[in-house]
Amino acid sequence: MSPKTKQYGLTAIKVVLTLAFAAAGIAKLAGVDMMVQIFGAIGLGQWFRYLTGSIEIIGVVLLWVNGTQFIGAGLLLCTMIGALVAHTFVLGLGSAPPAVVLGVLAAVLVFTYRKQNPVAGF
Structure with a gap:
């Protein structure tokens, strides 16, 4: 995959996550x-609703600030893990697919920007 194609793909993922x-x-x-x-x-x-909403907004902003994409994507991934737990044990799995899709997209960004990890730098 060419670097330009990869960049377009990452931008598309960031736009989808930002809108959602x-x-x-x-x-x-x-x-x-x-x-x-x-x-x-x-x-x-x-x-907890206010906390989750705030984390989502902060995560979206960090997706677009150079050097903070790993943290932003990580925050969004954590919210989707929490959403999946809520769907599994409380809300029912019928409405879980969007959380799965958004979680996978956030995980792609976490993996892509993993070199920004301030702790492990893996």
Whole structure:
């Protein structure tokens, strides 16, 4: 794969993640009724909705700042792991596929930007 093709692919993944997570994060922070109900069903309290929405917005911003893409993608991947846990044990697996897809896309970016890892540098 040529470097230009790889860059286009990474940009496309970042755009998809940005659109999905920005919309979800804003909905959580704005208190959209569906989000309030989902986090009520999860049972961790509404503070967790605010935390998750904030992490999603921060993750999206970090995807676009040079040198922080690894951290941004890692934050988004962690939120999708949490979403999959919630779907598995509380919400039901019927609505889990988007979390799987977004998690895989975030994992691709984590792997791609792994050299930015400030701890391990692997």
